[in-house]
Amino acid sequence: MSLVVQKFGGTSVGDADRIRAVADHVARTKRGGRDVVVVVSAMGKTTDDLIRLSKDVSDTQPPREMDMLLTSGERISMALLCMALSDLGVPALSFTGSQAGIITDTDHTKAKILEIKPDRLVEAIAAGIVPVVAGFQGVSTSRDITTLGRGGSDTTAVALAATLGADVCEIYTDVSGVFTADPRVVPSAHKIPQISFEEMLELAASGGRVLALRSVEFARNFHVPLHVRSSFTWEPGTWVKEEDSTMEQPVVSAISHDTSEAKVTVRHVPDQPGVAARIFTAVAAAGVNVDMIVQNTSVEGYTDISFTVPRTDLSHSLEAASRIADEVGAKQVLADDKIGRVSLVGAGMKSHPGVTAKMFGTLAKEGINIEMISTSAIRISCVVRQEMVEPAVVALHTAFEL
Amino acid sequence: MSLVVQKFGGTSVGDADRIRAVADHVARTKRGGRDVVVVVSAMGKTTDDLIRLSKDVSDTQPPREMDMLLTSGERISMALLCMALSDLGVPALSFTGSQAGIITDTDHTKAKILEIKPDRLVEAIAAGIVPVVAGFQGVSTSRDITTLGRGGSDTTAVALAATLGADVCEIYTDVSGVFTADPRVVPSAHKIPQISFEEMLELAASGGRVLALRSVEFARNFHVPLHVRSSFTWEPGTWVKEEDSTMEQPVVSAISHDTSEAKVTVRHVPDQPGVAARIFTAVAAAGVNVDMIVQNTSVEGYTDISFTVPRTDLSHSLEAASRIADEVGAKQVLADDKIGRVSLVGAGMKSHPGVTAKMFGTLAKEGINIEMISTSAIRISCVVRQEMVEPAVVALHTAFEL
Numbered sequence: 001m002s003l004v005v006q007k008f009g010g011t012s013v014g015d016a017d018r019i020r021a022v023a024d025h026v027a028r029t030k031r032g033g034r035d036v037v038v039v040v041s042a043m044g045k046t047t048d049d050l051i052r053l054s055k056d057v058s059d060t061q062p063p064r065e066m067d068m069l070l071t072s073g074e075r076i077s078m079a080l081l082c083m084a085l086s087d088l089g090v091p092a093l094s095f096t097g098s099q100a101g102i103i104t105d106t107d108h109t110k111a112k113i114l115e116i117k118p119d120r121l122v123e124a125i126a127a128g129i130v131p132v133v134a135g136f137q138g139v140s141t142s143r144d145i146t147t148l149g150r151g152g153s154d155t156t157a158v159a160l161a162a163t164l165g166a167d168v169c170e171i172y173t174d175v176s177g178v179f180t181a182d183p184r185v186v187p188s189a190h191k192i193p194q195i196s197f198e199e200m201l202e203l204a205a206s207g208g209r210v211l212a213l214r215s216v217e218f219a220r221n222f223h224v225p226l227h228v229r230s231s232f233t234w235e236p237g238t239w240v241k242e243e244d245s246t247m248e249q250p251v252v253s254a255i256s257h258d259t260s261e262a263k264v265t266v267r268h269v270p271d272q273p274g275v276a277a278r279i280f281t282a283v284a285a286a287g288v289n290v291d292m293i294v295q296n297t298s299v300e301g302y303t304d305i306s307f308t309v310p311r312t313d314l315s316h317s318l319e320a321a322s323r324i325a326d327e328v329g330a331k332q333v334l335a336d337d338k339i340g341r342v343s344l345v346g347a348g349m350k351s352h353p354g355v356t357a358k359m360f361g362t363l364a365k366e367g368i369n370i371e372m373i374s375t376s377a378i379r380i381s382c383v384v385r386q387e388m389v390e391p392a393v394v395a396l397h398t399a400f401e402l
Numbered sequence: 403m404s405l406v407v408q409k410f411g412g413t414s415v416g417d418a419d420r421i422r423a424v425a426d427h428v429a430r431t432k433r434g435g436r437d438v439v440v441v442v443s444a445m446g447k448t449t450d451d452l453i454r455l456s457k458d459v460s461d462t463q464p465p466r467e468m469d470m471l472l473t474s475g476e477r478i479s480m481a482l483l484c485m486a487l488s489d490l491g492v493p494a495l496s497f498t499g500s501q502a503g504i505i506t507d508t509d510h511t512k513a514k515i516l517e518i519k520p521d522r523l524v525e526a527i528a529a530g531i532v533p534v535v536a537g538f539q540g541v542s543t544s545r546d547i548t549t550l551g552r553g554g555s556d557t558t559a560v561a562l563a564a565t566l567g568a569d570v571c572e573i574y575t576d577v578s579g580v581f582t583a584d585p586r587v588v589p590s591a592h593k594i595p596q597i598s599f600e601e602m603l604e605l606a607a608s609g610g611r612v613l614a615l616r617s618v619e620f621a622r623n624f625h626v627p628l629h630v631r632s633s634f635t636w637e638p639g640t641w642v643k644e645e646d647s648t649m650e651q652p653v654v655s656a657i658s659h660d661t662s663e664a665k666v667t668v669r670h671v672p673d674q675p676g677v678a679a680r681i682f683t684a685v686a687a688a689g690v691n692v693d694m695i696v697q698n699t700s701v702e703g704y705t706d707i708s709f710t711v712p713r714t715d716l717s718h719s720l721e722a723a724s725r726i727a728d729e730v731g732a733k734q735v736l737a738d739d740k741i742g743r744v745s746l747v748g749a750g751m752k753s754h755p756g757v758t759a760k761m762f763g764t765l766a767k768e769g770i771n772i773e774m775i776s777t778s779a780i781r782i783s784c785v786v787r788q789e790m791v792e793p794a795v796v797a798l799h800t801a802f803e804l
Contacts, residue, residue, distance in 0.1 A: 083460030
């Protein structure tokens with residue numbers, strides 16, 4: 001029998017009505033003759049509420065205890081969903097991360113899955129039962145409860161789909177799929193019926209909010225087709241899968257943007273081997289995830305190095321960069337938190353060298369200055385002033401006829 | 403080193419301030435040179451809120467899923483308490499029922515503890531860590547999460563104290579101990595410094611709300627001294643322990659009352675062997691816990707059988723009793739939900755036969771009619787009209803000079 005993993009995010013199980021609607025859909029899928037494994041997130045704002053409560057109680061918030069605290073959220077939603085399925089006559093059993101055999105390392109609040117031992121799930125499926133698994137959580141090799149960090153429930157769903165050999169992993173959310181641009185910025189943006197893993201990775205990395213980067217990597221590595229769709233309309237959404245070589249690729253598939261980052265520039269850095277390594281080692285040691293890095297050609301033995309970081313990490317990044325700047329004799333460290341990024345993503349770009357020129361030309365025509373550029377085989381990103389991000393997205397969406 | 407188990411109920415950990423106050427107290431105990439194991443309930447009304455939510459979602463509420471749902475409550479309170487202890491520099495680790503090795507049978511929502519495998523707790527204590535254990539929950543022999551039912555957190559605390567060989571199990575609550583009567587009814591009621599397990603059992607069984615019956619039974623069986631005290635004033639409370647033969651026992655220790663029951667009377671029952679057994683087998687099969695049973699001497703081959711049950715179980719009880727009444731040819735089944743019960747409890751009663759007469763005389767003087775009587779070696783209970791319960795308690799408290 002074919003098997004589908006269905007993952008429901010926080011808004012999809014936000015209240016009693018929503019939980020019953022999800023149960024209806026799972027029951028329909030099961031009655032349609034397919035085996036179903038469900039993965040759920042915590043209800044609506046539960047996780048945010050628990051984080052707030054922990055801040056009221058404590059200044060230290062030890063990571064092991066944060067994990068114990070936050071994993072209570074999925075227990076609530078999965079137990080309620082099983083009850084709603086039972087009302088519909090569909091046998092269902094809830095499983096914590098630990099009961100589902102999701103074994104992780106001991107890196108609390110951002111644990112990595114090491115192994116899945118799905119015996120209990122396999123047993124339940126064979127008995128005609130729908131297993132409802134807590135997303136976002138696992139149990140560590142030292143038998144402590146862990147969480148998988150941002151986007152963790154998507155990761156749980158994809159990992160289970162890979163382990164159980166599911167035909168597809170359906171990711172239900174509050175939007176109806178992946179769009180050619182953010183519909184709040186470009187009202188004419190439309191849903192993309194199908195997109196390759198590589199394009200989805202670039203979109204997720206460049207500000208697309210629909211899927212977490214990590215779950216897309218996982219799906220690509222384990223060849224699990226994803227179907228991103230709405231739990232409000234239940235209509236078909238966007239398939240994310242292996243690139244289909246028989247189909248002609250559109251040159252540009254989508255435009256993403258991100259206004260959550262800030263830029264750090266280290267000016268007048270001596271152009272010597274090892275200097276960049278020292279700067280980024282220090283920044284990484286401060287726990288900061290650097291995104292774009294640009295270094296210009298050196299002039300008279302000196303160069304400028306710019307990089308972007310999440311705006312919430314700006315002060316840590318500045319501190320680390322300034323320390324190294326002093327040590328290596330750089331002139332100045334500048335911060336800029338008024339930037340934004342616009343990216344074109346498309347598998348067809350690989351064979352269409354004119355895309356970059358067209359992108360820069362479009363931005364120039366709109367009077368938008370480009371401050372940093374970074375490219376991959378299927379993506380071009382430009383850093384611009386933050387207030388120019390939306391006009392840039394609109395202009396590019398029209399120019400590339402999306 | 404001496405070991406104390408400290409159990410904190412829902413009001414004791416009701417909000418962020420209360421959790422920090424509890425952490426202070428645990429830290430003081432630990433710094434005073436004693437090892438501490440903490441057991442916590444869910445915060446305040448969390449459990450009630452979750453039950454309400456489950457009713458919004460589902461009509462069937464499968465017991466296994468109710469257990470999964472409700473056990474999220476203690477995870478929240480124990481993780482927060484560990485964070486607050488960490489703020490105070492006291493190393494603490496939270497443990498779910500499963501992690502604490504509390505193995506139960508598979509009777510969901512009212513599981514019994516079969517065994518405790520406290521390896522992780524022992525390890526933590528040896529390392530100078532305060533284990534904070536989720537009350538009320540365990541893991542079944544089929545690896546499912548279970549709850550221990552009403553008063554389950556007290557049971558967890560006493561069971562851990564017995565297993566770990568603790569010197570005392572301290573039960574912190576929102577009252578300062580066990581009183582000679584309910585202070586809301588008798589303002590002059592006072593705290594009892596020490597009471598025997600047997601008396602406490604009778605008090606718990608006859609309406610005293612401070613300790614759950616089951617945890618007192620457990621403490622008596624395993625010789626674990628209890629200390630019931632307030633987490634608001636932290637003053638010494640009531641010790642519950644083996645009867646101390648060197649001390650003179652007061653004749654009457656306390657007066658308890660209960661207005662949560664209803665009475666069922668099966669009238670004109672043929673006085674034949676096996677009839678009572680059939681009635682109470684049917685009532686038990688309906689899942690109802692019968693409390694008092696009174697059968698009068700038969701007149702002309704017929705008798706009346708009355709019994710009390712929790713008022714919430716009245717309709718199930720009536721249904722079961724009526725079915726058997728028809729089968730055995732009894733005349734009538736009557737229900738009365740306007741009753742209440744008043745009980746005198748005291749170890750000294752055993753050797754003071756005049757207590758019963760004095761109790762009945764006191765009630766008669768107040769014009770209070772006695773509808774049912776039930777006695778044990780150290781308790782006398784009378785069923786009276788519900789509105790006469792409070793006057794009865796007040797009159798008896800005065801008559802027995804408590």
